[in-house]
Amino acid sequence: MMNKEYNIGVEVTMDVIGGKWKPIILCNLRHQVMRTSELLRAIPKISQKMLTQQLRELEEDQIIVRKVYNQVPPKVEYSLSEYGESLGTILDLLCTWGETHADHLEKEGVFVKLNCED
Incomplete structure (x- = not known):
């Protein structure tokens, strides 16, 4: 197992769930x-x-679960693991902040298209 060193807690979080996708x-x-x-x-x-x-990285970090069904054609499903569900509050806050920021941008005259089901 490799050693990791961080300077602040958010670095650990971003190491696991950071990036664009x-x-x-x-x-x-x-x-x-x-x-x-x-x-x-x-x-x-x-x-x-x-x-x-x-998906592989999230599975390695035990944030998601990959379930493979033994059938033809193969069927694979992904879901949050129990551990991954502990990110729920963070994910909700990120989504809410993004919606608020989209409203802010529109008030500044920027056209924002938000394709969500809210």
């Missing part, structure tokens, strides 16, 4: 189990390769 993947898995194809539809700008890489 991981928070978006986690928010999509927050309330539902999803297959790879469903995640690709929900996150249209991510490539299959990047999605696969990010």
Whole structure:
């Protein structure tokens, strides 16, 4: 096992869920189990390769669970692990802040298109 050194707690958090795609993947898995194809539809700008890489890293960090069904064609589903569900409050706050910031930008005259189901 490798040693890791951090200077502040947020560094540890960002090491696990940081980057462009991981928070978006986690928010999509927050309330539902999803297959790879469903995640690709929900996150249209991510490539299959990047999605696969990010899912593997999240699985290695025990944030998500990958369930493989023994059938043809193969079926794989992803969900938050029990440990991953502990990120729920953080994910909710990130989403809420983003919606508030989108409103702020619109008040500043910036057109913001937010495609969410709220």
